[in-house]
Amino acid sequence: MTAAVDSGGPYALSHLDVLESEAVHIFREVAGEFERPVILFSGGKDSIVMLHLALKAFAPAAVPFSLLHVDTGHNFPEVIRHRDRLVAQHGLRLHVALVQEFIDDGRLRERPDGTRNPLQTVPLLDAIERNRFDAVFGGGRRDEEKARAKERVFSLRDEFGGWDPRRQRPELWQLYNGRHAPGEHVRVFPLSNWTELDVWQYIGREKIDLPEIYYAHEREVFRRSGMWLAPGEWGGPREGEPLERRTVRYRTVGDMSCTGAVDSEAATIEEIIAEIAASRLTERGATRADDKLSEAAMEDRKREGYF
Structure with a gap:
């Protein structure tokens, strides 16, 4: 089988098939290793592709994970409408952590520039701790930004949600180590090896609505x-x-x-x-x-x- 793939024979997989197969494997691996995984879902293209892959991974059964959106309150209305439509279409459970609630009760303060993206961290960590999520799927890709290029597929986070590149584990031969201490959790990135171009080619092939x-x-x-x-x-x-x-x-x-x-x-x-x-x-x-x-x-x- 390996020889056929390497030689471009009749059973060779396209690069999109290889990426899809890897992502499906990651979803199933997490389902087997963790107790309370959740998918970060904003309604953007990467999280929509991630949900599409999760639906494929467990079909015809339902996706065994809920979704989590950290809502800044400054979202594009078109994206929120699409998010809610997908949740209803697939009968999914959506947790929404509202940045505005943290501002209202004094746990966060508005930034002078009005940007709320950096304010998402506290509501995210609160939702993870409150719901006892031990694995959190994210749509990050290594081609997006140099800090994300350092990520493993399974990214260990400490009891405060912090990321230390020195604590990350090798992932030879697609073997993923989900071991973590109480209070810690693992961020999981099924699209790590995808590029923006891969994502769009896959959206086109699968006819994914955005x-x-x-x-x-x-x-x-x-x-x-x-x-x-x-x-x-x-x-x-x-x-x-x-x-x-x-x-x-x-x-x-x-x-x-x-x-x-x-x-x-x-x-x-x-x-x-x-x-x-x-x-x-x-x-x-x-x-x-x-x-x-x-x-x-x-x-x-x-x-x-x-x-």
């Missing part, structure tokens, strides 16, 4: 720090930041205050794939202001317990 903001559309935006941001209750635009109506799309989805759109005419999956293939910027590098706060912004947040 929120419409991933495709080119006309939208009111304003310019800040080299990015096109959407106006909203979070505090934009400021004086001197005029609104413009442009044809844009989003490569990644997060808090509206830090997720930029890109100028694009790509309205179909085929056009998006061609656009990504020609791009020299990662999706987070091009469109996420929260990753530009410092050279090590993502790694600092991961050490504190971020995704």
